[in-house]
Amino acid sequence: MRRCIAIFSVLVLACCIRQSAAEIVVSGIVADADKTPVAGAHISFIYEPDSLQTFAARTAADGAYEILLDPNPITAVGEIQEAAIPGAVQLLQNYPNPFNPHTVIQYKLAEAGYVELAVYNVLGHEIRTLVDRYQEAGIHSVEWDGRNASGAGVAAGVYLYRLRTAKYARAAKMTLSDGARIGSMPPGGNRSHKSLAPVRKAPERYTVRITGTDIENFQVTGVQIPEGSKLDFGVSRLPTADVSSKPNILLVIADDMGLDATPGYEMGSVKPNMPYLQAMIDSGIRFNNVWANPTCTPTRASILTGKYGFRTNVLKVGDILDSSEVSIQQLLTNRATGYSHALIGKWHLSRKTYPTVFGIAYYAGLLTGSVRSYWEWDFWESGERTTSTTYTTTKFTDLAIDWVASQTSPWFLWLAYNAPHSPFHLAPEALHYQGELPADTASIAANPTPYYMSMLEAMDTEIGRLLNSFPQEVRDNTLIIFIGDNGSPKLVAQEYNIRRVKGTVYNGGINVPMIVSGKNVRRANAGEDALLNSTDLFATIADISGAGITEINDSKSFKELLEHENIVVRNYIYSEAGYASENPEYTIRNTTHKYIRFKDGSEALFNLSIDELERSNLLKDENLPLSSSDRAIRDELVEKVTEIRE
Incomplete structure (x- = not known):
């Protein structure tokens, strides 16, 4: 308690309130061509003399919005250009303030370095970390949506935000005006409130941008605030997705499963008995030249964003994916593809950022990279942590079966098993084919390979249970993508030099298995040598979903390879590894x-x-x-x- 009070004291002493030259509350309605209100759209007013000053809100169920415009006027555009690299670190007041529920926090860095920006309540308890990474010198901004690290809306009230670098620490306070209703009503302002600030004429002009999941992006420049401060906008709806012919997409990720441990690949002399994976190989395509990253966190970030790690600053285990990155799930929503989506199983992209922050509609599973025991581990669902005593591979499959059964539209399920990641053990007897083995620690340490194989076989058995739970029409309409996240670990690696396996940029660390079968796969028992990156799953899934994307970020769609051979997707593939205090x-x-x-x-x-x-x-x-x-x-x-x- 003393520590909380101490933190609070420091934060309060550092708080500052920005004096603005003019402020005004603008409001109106966003509707489509049929005069139907557009709910949940993000509307931004960008102050044209200084585009870094942005004021934003989301529309309510009736299409209404209300935004406090509170710019800091400048004397000349040249002042912005001259201040591109600030002379000192500075934390600015958030805008709008008060806000509901979105606000933008801006800060200036005089030099590159590690930056942490976090939100606290008035007791000094951390609510959510917004930035926790290395950043270049310059002017930066980040949006907070009034939610905590678990994705739940926080209560209305005063909050503190604190910027910390190696040489600087400062805080300011902000006011969330209607936080208790986040998540229980369509986002937007509570229009029953009185005006948020005294009305005065706003200076200059604004660029107005409106985006949403089912509308075309809208932008108009040179907007002046009229008398009465009312501005209505008309936007165009995106075409309604034709979901009748769209396949379901099941992405299964295995943890620490290299080519040497995968049926169908020549590498490795000891193979697990995986009849369901073998059936996918027999009816689909085995890709031979897929590169991921040498460890799990950067590979998962590359699939989620379609970007190489040096672009997202996720190069090693422990690196945190910034919440501003657009996930494949968010893209499917933004492009109105008609897909529902979920991520079940291992996350391992940040302990501080809950997966739903990235637009993932449903998450349940394991936030961290590993467990002490597959039978007793921290299970997260709906932002709440409990202890699960169900074998992880079985639990993730149970969740997947239940989620798929509840879907009424095309779906994309990211199912990430933590198997066969250590700790090595003998899987439940009914799930593997390794026979009777001693389960003591000494026996496992002396020869871990059969235990590793039992974990792989258990995963295959549970994948089969999932597939067998699908009604036939669902099974026939489902595309299955199976991939490993990196090479096998050295304790169980075969043929590869033990210094050239998981954790290295040699092929034993980054050349991973990928098998694709099911809906719209026209090639059976095919081996494919095309060069592909793990990033390419992003564009491929987007392409299959009908999002209208075949190439984005560092990602290229390989959809055509599902039907045709001899197609060149890439001439080169790339991978990388990061280290704590050394060059990548x-x-x-x-x-x-x-x-x-x-x-x-x-x-x-x-x-x-x-x-x-x-x-x-x-x-x-x-x-x-x-x-x-x-x-x-x-x-x-x-x-x-x-x-x-x-």
């Missing part, structure tokens, strides 16, 4: 060769067409000089990876 490592390959830039600045070049296990570095002294063809390929790969990372 990155790698790139074409159809024959692979180039690696290590964290110490050294390099490697492998001819994968004759050296799949990367045993002979062509840049080692004993292998120099390079042949003219190898030299040309090395230069080509360096040029391309430099272009990617620019």
Whole structure:
């Protein structure tokens, strides 16, 4: 209690209130061409002399909005340009303030560095971390939607927001005017309230932007606030999605399952018995050259956003995905595809940011990267944590069965098992084929491979239970994508050098299995050598959903490969690894060769067409000089990876 009071004292002493030159409350209705109100649209008024000053709200059920315009006027546009790199760190007052429920917090950084921006209640308890990462010098802003880290709306009242860098700590206070109703009513202002501020004429002009899940993006410039401060806007609806022919999409992610542990791949001599996965291989496509990241967190971020890790600052376990990133689930909603969506199972993108913050409609599962016991672990659902005593693989399958059974529209389910991630153990007897094995710790440590195999077989058994729960028409209309998040860990790796497995940018760490079968897959028992990145799942899922996207961010759709062979999606694939206090490592390959830039600045070049296990570095002294063809390929790969990372 003393600590909370101390934090509160520091925050209150640091609070400041910005004096504005003019303020006005503008309100109106947003409706479509048929005069039907548009609920839940995001409307922003951007102060044109200083575009960093934005005032926003969401429309209520009747299409109404109400926004306090409270700009800080400037004397010349040149002042903004000159202040692009501020001379000092500064935390500005949020706007609008009071707000309901959205507000924007702006701050200035004089130099690049690690930044933390968090919201606290008046007792000093942290409500939600908004920024927790490295940022470049300049002017930054972040929006808070009045929700806590679990995604639940907070109560109305005074809140404190605190900016902290290595050399600076400052806080300010803000007022949420109607927080208790977040989530229980359509978002927007409570129009029964009196005006939020005295009405005075707002200076200059504004750009107005309106976005929403079922409307076309709207923008108009040069808007002046009329007498009476009423402004209505008409927007166009997006075409209603034709959901009758759309397939369901089931994405299954295995944790720490490399090519050597996957049926259907030549790598590895000991394989698990996975009849359901084998049936997918027999009826679908086995992709041989898919690259992910060497650890789970950055791979999951790459699938969720369609971006390489250096763009999202998620390069290693422990890195936090910024809540401003647009997830594939949010994109499906924004594009009015008609899909419902859920994420069940392992999250591992942030302990501080609940998955629903990224627009995921339903989440239940494990927030962290691993469990102490598969039979006793922290289970999260609806923002609440309880202890589950159900075997994780079984629990995630139970949740998936229940969720799919409740759907009445096309659905996208991201099902992320934490199997076969450590701790290695003997899976429940009814779920595996490894027979009787001693279950003591010493036996498992002496030979972990059969226990690892039992965990894989248990996952396959539960995947089969999920698929068998589908009515036939649902099964026939479901596309299944199965992928591993990184290579096998060294304790159970086969053939690969144990220093070239999970956690490294060698193929043993990043070349992962991917099998696709089901609806609209026209190729059976096919092996596919096309070069693909884990990022490509983003555009592919968007393409299949009818979102009108085939390429976005660092993602390219491979939808055509589901029907046709000999299609080139990429000429190069890329991967990377981050380290706490060292330079990142990155790698790139074409159809024959692979180039690696290590964290110490050294390099490697492998001819994968004759050296799949990367045993002979062509840049080692004993292998120099390079042949003219190898030299040309090395230069080509360096040029391309430099272009990617620019």
